Amino acid sequence: MDTAPPREYTVNGAGLRSAPAVPLARALSRRHPPLLQRSIRYHRPRAPFCGVGFCTGCLVRVNGIPNVRACTYEPRSGDRIRTENAWPSSRFDLLGLLDVIFPHGIDTLHGFRRPRMVVPWYHRVVRQLAGYGKLPTPGPAATPPPGELVDRPVVIVGAGRTGRWVGEQLNARGVRALLLDRRAPTQPEPALEIRSRTTVAFLPPPAGTTGRRFRLVATQPGSSALMVRAESVVVASGGYDTSLLFPGNDRPGVLTADGTLALSGDHGAPPFTHAVVVGGGQRAAAMLDRFGEAVDAVVAPGAIEPQVTARATNLGVPLYPRTIIARANGHRRVRSVLLASRGRGASFEVPVDAVVLAHRRLPNNQLLFQAGARMSWRSIPGGYYPELDPAGRTSVPGLFAYGTVAGGAGAPADASTLAECVVTNAGPWPDPSPSIVEEMPNELDGYYREFLDRPRGRGKTIACACEDVLLEEVEEASRAGFRGIEVVKRYTSLGTGLCQGRYCLPDALLLLAILEGRTPPEVGYIRQRPPVVPVTLGALAELPEPAPESAA
Ligand code: FES
Structure with a gap:
């Protein structure tokens, strides 16, 4: 205690x-x-x-x-x-x-x-x-703590279940990896070296650095920055719940399933009394398991899976498959949601104080993009995943992906194969073929086609919450002939905020694909720019400069 x-x-x-x-x-x-x-x-x-x-x-x-x-x-x-x-x-x-x-x-x-x-x-x-906040209050000049240079054979980014499992498998083979995790520490793991509250970026992008070590910069708020060198990097950074477009989608009370869990803690009450859960799959089922008493309806853009139906039936929660969220009403918090059955069905209002988004979980793949790993578009759930060989090797030698970020469900069944491959670092490095080929349309594709055709009524639909970019501005940019996400980003500033596109980009790709009549991969992708947490220049200036390494 x-x-x-x-x-x-x-x-x-x-x-x-x-x-x-x-x-x-x-x-x-x-x-x-x-x-x-x-x-x-x-x-x-x-x-x-x-x-x-x-x-x-x-x-x-x-x-x-x-x-x-x-x-x-x-x-x-x-x-x-x-x-x-x-x-x-x-x-x-x-x-x-x-x-x-x-x-x-x-x-x-x-x-x-x-x-x-x-x-x-x-x-x-x-x-x-405009802008977020004011400059820091001047105070006594604090000397930034000196940075550290850390050399390890293997770095694992992400110390969740899968990252720790890989760490244990490496331990069993006599290799002690360094685990870097952005979250606060959970239970102590004496057998593993974990640095928590750490944001990681590759420095410089290691594409084409065969035979040389990766260099990463790892920063911790209020602490020294680390320069980390490693022979191999395993990205096990997990996934996150995404946003959804509807008028009032930024109202206090609209939050992700991740957010609901974080604000409730391990055993606490949810931050709402009556919620609509959006989603028809595993994540929605998890929300019902944990917060079912406070859920008044389950709404899904497409079909609802039997696992959700069974739980909702037990709890007496009504289900609304193939339903559009026409609006979240309220000002300082959500008061109700207006729903409409797809196919021009009648709309109806449900009084709730929260909308929990549990419809789409995407990988935290930003590091893989930064590293130059080859990525493939996966139409369901609508996101990019690394191209991998069966051992989890990406197209960048020495870079591995594992768990949710790799497209798996996060089950640690193959961690030992991956660990063996990391330890032996055996070549030749494969040319991984696209591991995921899916031609099925994303269910949000049909949803957004209908949504764009509907009269939207009052209320702003926020396409990028960090920069307050409206959906109408993206549509206008498209009408004006701007094509591709990179150009639309520059024109509207969508995707340029502190989240670096995590929450606006997945929907923007689907929208632009519809508006431009192309596939999401043809719409392109934006450059990933770390970090998304503020770091003082002093901490970066204190980073040690490792001696240059000779090319292999
Ligand atoms: S709620 Fe804190 S950063 Fe999103």
Whole structure:
């Protein structure tokens, strides 16, 4: 039992206390997610969405440091925490009027050009109003801790179930791997060397570095950065629950299944009293298992699997397969959802205070893209997976993928084959053929085709929550002849926010494929730019520079 004293701190001046190791967002979630943020352009109310440190729904200022993610930050006694990006408060923000005055959005691409002499003033004002938070409060210059140089034969990125399993298999073969994980530590694993709360990026991209070691930079908030060198890297970074497009899709109370689990903790109550769960598969079934008492309906864009039907029937929860979410109503939180059966069925309203997105889980594949591994599009669930040989080897020598990120269900059955291959580093490296070839259309394809054809009524549909880009702006860009995700990104700023496209890109690829009449791979992909968590320049400057290695 944890006997450490509770943490005492203030949030906007009000005293709070919470148990140690409880993230701030969870400590503030009573019956619904706390309203902590306002959006960048329209100052729309925002609350924790992903719960795992990727989105921009929970940024707060801690002791003068802006943009700390409340869903992963564990408060310490004496912390002074403030919400920002709103005046006078995140609950009542005067600039929230922009959302009302511009119900169809602000045309920043064509507006604010006249009269010419006022343009510099526009720019100054917009710069003041936009952006996340203010610069850090100047304090006594802190000397950044010196960086570390770490050499290991193998680095495993991800210390979840599959990453730890690979680590144990390597241990059994006498190879001690370093595991890097972005989450807080869970149970102690004395047999494994795990560095938690660590974000990883390849430095530089190792494509074509046959026979040389990988270089990774690993950063930890408030701590020193690591320069890690390794012969082999196993990416076991898991997956995440994605977003969905509908009017009001950014309202506080719309959150992912990941977010629901994070805000509830291991055994806590969910951050809602009545929810609609979106999804008809395994993830929706898991939500029913855990939070069934507080679920009022299960809605799926396509079919609902028998495992969900069985659970919902036991709980008396109504099922709505092949149903469109026409709108989430509410302002500072969800009050109800408007649903409509696909095929132009009648719409009906369900009073709920949350929408839990559990319809589509995608791999955390950003590192594989960075490393230059060859990737294949998998139409179900609609995402990119690495091309692998049976041992888990990617097209980049020394780089492996395992578990959910590799396209498997995460079962650790083949970890020993992979570990054997990592240890022997045996060549020749294969030319892995595309491991996944699926011609089935994604069920969201038909869903979005209908959704785009429907009158949308009131309410903004947010295509990119970090940058407040509207679906209509993406449609307009497409109508104007901009083709391909990279060009649309530059035109609209979709995908350029702090989440680096994790939540907007999967839907944008499907949408642009429909709008352009092409396949998602033809629509392209954006360059992955690490890191998605703020790192001080001081910490990076303190990284040791390893001696150059000679090419093999
Ligand atoms: S809810 Fe904290 S980053 Fe998404």
